[in-house]
Amino acid sequence: MTTVDRREFIKSAAMSAAVAAAAGSTRAFALPVLTAPGVQWNKAPCRFCGTGCHVLVGVEDGRVVGIQGDLKADVNKGLLCVKGYHVGQILYGKDRLTTPLLRKDGRLVPISWEEAIDTVARRVLKDPKGFAMYGSGQWTIPEGCAGNKFMKGGLSSNHLDGNPRLCMSSAVTGFLSTYGVDEPAGVYDDLDQCDVAIMWGNNMAEMHPVVFSRIVDRRSRGEKVTIIDFGTRRTRTTDHADEFLLFKPNSDLAIANGIAHLLVQNNAYDKDFVARHCNFRQLDPEKPDAMQGKPMTFDEYAAALAEYTPERVEQISGVPADKIRLLAALFARRDIRITSLWCMGMNQHTRGTAINCLVHGIHLLSGHFGKPGDAPTSLTGQPSACGTVREVGTLCHLLPGGRLVANEDHRKHAEGFWNLPEGRINPKPGYHTVLLFEKFCTPTDKGGDIHTLWVQVTNPGQSLPNLHKLFKAKKGLEDKFLIVSDVYPTATTELADLVLPSALWVEKNGMYGNSERRTQQWFKMVDPPGQARDDCWQTIAVARRLFDLGFEGMKNKDAEFLFTFKDKGGKPVPVWDWNHYYDINVDEAFFEEYRPFSKLKQKDLAPYAEYARTRGLRWPVVQQPDGSWRETRWRFSEFDDPYVKKGAGTQFYNSVTKDDKALVWFRPWEPPPEGPDADYPYWLCTGRVLEHWHTGSMTRRVPQLHRAMPAAYVEISSTDAARLGVRSGERVALVSRRGRLELPCWIGGRGDCPEGTVFVPFFDESLLINELTLDAHDPFSKQPDYKKCAVRVERVVTTGAAR
Amino acid sequence: MAISGLVVTMDDAGVASVLAALRADPRITLGPPAGVRQPVVIETAGPAEDDAVWAWLRSIPGVRFVDVAYVHFDQGEEHDHG
Amino acid sequence: MSNDADISRRDFVRGRLLRTVRAMAGVPTPPPAPQRAAWVPLPIRRPPGAVPEARFLAECTRCNACIQACPVGAITVAPMRFRHAAGTPMIDQATAACVMCPDTPCISACEPGVLRKDRPLKMGTAWVDRSNCLAHRGTLCTTCSERCPVPGALRVDGGKPAIQDATCTGCGVCAQVCPAPINAIAILPLPDRPA
Structure with a gap:
């Protein structure tokens, strides 16, 4: 080409890019991607958070070589966050686990898969009742199905819990208490249409950046959207907020009650919506542990709120009374749409269930519900916290499809779907996470009745609160046995007795369910390294070993193996043999077995093939007369949800009170279990940062992310720093009643704490902040509070300042 | 040589005056607009001038955002800027 | 924990042009630019x-004290x-960054005085x-x-980084x-090095 031709060519390329970008619905453009003719591109949901972005994964010669945002995905429309662009590199850290390892004389030594699987099976046989499993929202849906069926249907044990207990369970109890069924009624589309977005202790700009961009981008299209940031510290989200309301830790309940009080007092609530769709509830003082509480009248509700005057709320929360009035006035308006968003700030809270109920209550009371843009929406931190944990029911009290182990009918359903003999499922809920680890870390002769714990796809050695008590105390307990299936060495594998190397993300088939009820699917694209194998296979292989050893629980009603999968010709496939595991699509088999469970609570799922074809579908997915499958965006709303009766407008068809109404709860504000005092004068808040996901075991192995955020730090206000005589980069020690940690401080960096508060991210396995955090938890959800405990800050005198 | 493809997002009220300013500069080619979003291509001698035009675009009253959709710099000239 | 080397910006600019040409026009890859003799x-x-x-x-003694x-x-x-600058001290942008120590130990260590406190600390200019x-x-x-360790050198303007050339x-x-x-981000060298 001549210079002129080339210049014209580049100009036309530049113009096409600009025209395409101008016409697009967001300001985000796919980054240019290194590509070559041999690269095969396939879709997958991102491995990290609960947003559920889709990426296109480029594979060349059996290796992932490129990642790009998927323009066809509704969730992210081609945009990715800084982590998402690097997600392919998580497969290729230098220290991948590639062989099973057994601890012998204190050292982990390689063993064969046969020995490894046999070792797990023998631990079960030792005493099946003391064998527990711990997973997470990083389990794929089929992996969760396998674990759930193995434990509850095979071992007759409900000692299976998971990381979402630490992350989402207060959201679950909030939805259940209010609507009688879990998961948000709204979807991300609300963010495209709301006039006001309220962040309840939610740093979306760092934790769910792509969804946050969806709101912020609207401003670039000339739309007006007001962002209100409620927080106990300034964050990157605050930078984009129109209004920042700093509140004292734990006072969010007073604020929510203050808003409800003004709506009632000013007669500004939505009377029609309340009359048609709401009942009122409070806890029963005689049975304070009972989550269902007892009914109250509207007048009783109004009277209970009366003490939460704006002035009283200001006194408790530090938020000016006028701002409380301003918020109540916003909710009183019928001409605007309001979406509330929250995540760990509300969930990791000793009053997590209560604050979740109160925020739902404000939306119901004001009628800001069920119209596009009017929604109370909780977000999830793990990619399949909803899909695998809340829907498949991989917690100690749940069975699939919103069922409870304590409910006889529900157990019968599960025994039916799983073809088990009657009575196989244990009616008693197992140990929830905190209790499970307490029992595992307590000597057997002192009541520690969990002897073996199998951890899959998560890192409790870093993510549990109060780590000395709940994890490190396992050290030296000779008869306790920790099995860890993972892809890299972690804080958890440090204490493991048996390590099983796992396949990661696109090294296996998978399905996830994101924050907006979207079920997603991907196919295996590359082989796992060395001898690493799918978690699902590991569970089936152990089950088969137990079956071969004559363990009754691994037989179904027809005396067949519990995990019998047949090929198209009806011939059983020996999927427990790794050489045959991919002879059929085990994911599809598990999913089709699980699908019938989803009908009970109108969580209908489409056949597997529909998910393979699309970028996910939001349940309930209902088949249409023409045979096609239609997803539902706004649940409980007549215009979109096929389960709502004609003419009802809104119908809460899973209602606790069986009258199609939701519950508006009154929950009082109460002081926190631990707060600053003379010995420990600071609040400690913990959380994540943009560049790292969860405990950092994947993101810290991506060079770009590691360089951008190499180590944990303590964020401290400049006033407190001046008082302590420390500068940015200098080390301080944080001391709580449970532990002590030295780390560098960062002043005026990513976020900004008010005086008297410090913040530490938990991604850094060399600086375990969870040695300091509190294991006090919500009485209903059993979720611990990672956001609030008391510490003191000490200056560390060193010879040279660390930079 | 530097060629970049940009999207200029304008205030409703500012569309006419912004477009007039853009048309007056021979280095700028306008594409078909999408509402308040105007695709443009800038052709300049090098990165320094490209940066300057970009900064100028952002300073025009009525311009809300200038987003980059495409950038091309010929090799060897990027160090001219310094 | 690092593994893969970064693709340099320069390689990328060249690579992108080739890819764009291939993808958009379906024409063969143009020949590489001739090597400078x-x-x-x-x-x-x-x-x-x-x-x-x-x-x-002329005056640096290659004593490595600054290093x-x-x-x-x-x-x-x-x-x-x-070539003739081989053996003298430098900062390689591809692998390292100066962290702008307030007490400039490298300058204090320089006996021949080719690093001086009375000279501007400027080593180049960042370019986004x-x-x-x-x-x-x-x-x-x-x-x-x-x-950024230099106050005011890198502002965020509408959520986007903007380098202040005079301060950077x-x-x-x-x-x-x-x-x-x-x-x-590329760090552009000062125009007078080499002179």
Whole structure:
């Protein structure tokens, strides 16, 4: 080409890019991607958070070589966050686990898969009742199905819990208490249409950046959207907020009650919506542990709120009374749409269930519900916290499809779907996470009745609160046995007795369910390294070993193996043999077995093939007369949800009170279990940062992310720093009643704490902040509070300042 | 040589005056607009001038955002800027 | 924990053009630009407070005291490809960044006085390639501005980084920490090095 031709060519390329970008619905453009003719591109949901972005994964010669945002995905429309662009590199850290390892004389030594699987099976046989499993929202849906069926249907044990207990369970109890069924009624589309977005202790700009961009981008299209940031510290989200309301830790309940009080007092609530769709509830003082509480009248509700005057709320929360009035006035308006968003700030809270109920209550009371843009929406931190944990029911009290182990009918359903003999499922809920680890870390002769714990796809050695008590105390307990299936060495594998190397993300088939009820699917694209194998296979292989050893629980009603999968010709496939595991699509088999469970609570799922074809579908997915499958965006709303009766407008068809109404709860504000005092004068808040996901075991192995955020730090206000005589980069020690940690401080960096508060991210396995955090938890959800405990800050005198 | 493809997002009220300013500069080619979003291509001698035009675009009253959709710099000239 | 080497910006600019041509027009890859026959002096980035280049070359004793004084190991010995500058101290942008120590130990360590406290600390100027910068492309990212050690040198304007040329010292921290898939920050050398 001549210079002129080339210049014209580049100009036309530049113009096409600009025209395409101008016409697009967001300001985000796919980054240019290194590509070559041999690269095969396939879709997958991102491995990290609960947003559920889709990426296109480029594979060349059996290796992932490129990642790009998927323009066809509704969730992210081609945009990715800084982590998402690097997600392919998580497969290729230098220290991948590639062989099973057994601890012998204190050292982990390689063993064969046969020995490894046999070792797990023998631990079960030792005493099946003391064998527990711990997973997470990083389990794929089929992996969760396998674990759930193995434990509850095979071992007759409900000692299976998971990381979402630490992350989402207060959201679950909030939805259940209010609507009688879990998961948000709204979807991300609300963010495209709301006039006001309220962040309840939610740093979306760092934790769910792509969804946050969806709101912020609207401003670039000339739309007006007001962002209100409620927080106990300034964050990157605050930078984009129109209004920042700093509140004292734990006072969010007073604020929510203050808003409800003004709506009632000013007669500004939505009377029609309340009359048609709401009942009122409070806890029963005689049975304070009972989550269902007892009914109250509207007048009783109004009277209970009366003490939460704006002035009283200001006194408790530090938020000016006028701002409380301003918020109540916003909710009183019928001409605007309001979406509330929250995540760990509300969930990791000793009053997590209560604050979740109160925020739902404000939306119901004001009628800001069920119209596009009017929604109370909780977000999830793990990619399949909803899909695998809340829907498949991989917690100690749940069975699939919103069922409870304590409910006889529900157990019968599960025994039916799983073809088990009657009575196989244990009616008693197992140990929830905190209790499970307490029992595992307590000597057997002192009541520690969990002897073996199998951890899959998560890192409790870093993510549990109060780590000395709940994890490190396992050290030296000779008869306790920790099995860890993972892809890299972690804080958890440090204490493991048996390590099983796992396949990661696109090294296996998978399905996830994101924050907006979207079920997603991907196919295996590359082989796992060395001898690493799918978690699902590991569970089936152990089950088969137990079956071969004559363990009754691994037989179904027809005396067949519990995990019998047949090929198209009806011939059983020996999927427990790794050489045959991919002879059929085990994911599809598990999913089709699980699908019938989803009908009970109108969580209908489409056949597997529909998910393979699309970028996910939001349940309930209902088949249409023409045979096609239609997803539902706004649940409980007549215009979109096929389960709502004609003419009802809104119908809460899973209602606790069986009258199609939701519950508006009154929950009082109460002081926190631990707060600053003379010995420990600071609040400690913990959380994540943009560049790292969860405990950092994947993101810290991506060079770009590691360089951008190499180590944990303590964020401290400049006033407190001046008082302590420390500068940015200098080390301080944080001391709580449970532990002590030295780390560098960062002043005026990513976020900004008010005086008297410090913040530490938990991604850094060399600086375990969870040695300091509190294991006090919500009485209903059993979720611990990672956001609030008391510490003191000490200056560390060193010879040279660390930079 | 530097060629970049940009999207200029304008205030409703500012569309006419912004477009007039853009048309007056021979280095700028306008594409078909999408509402308040105007695709443009800038052709300049090098990165320094490209940066300057970009900064100028952002300073025009009525311009809300200038987003980059495409950038091309010929090799060897990027160090001219310094 | 690091593994893969970054793709350099320059390679990327070249690569992208080739790819664009291939993808958009379906025409064969154009031949690479002819190699320059004559040797062109490579720009070199000196530690902070360096005297003019000619004097630096003449008076630096190659004693390595500045290299030993640097607390972060950012200063290295210029390799052979720098020809007559080989053996003198430099900061290689690809692997290291000066962290702008307030007490400038490298300057204190310099006995011949080619690094001087009375000279500007400027080593170059950072330049943001907007086509690769995540913030400029709609992804929330503020890493470079948070880690910039020079107050006022890197402002965030509407969520996007903007370098203040006059204040920026070219220390290279922003380029080191940039988490974009293709590093979006280049450190441009000073025009007088080489003279």
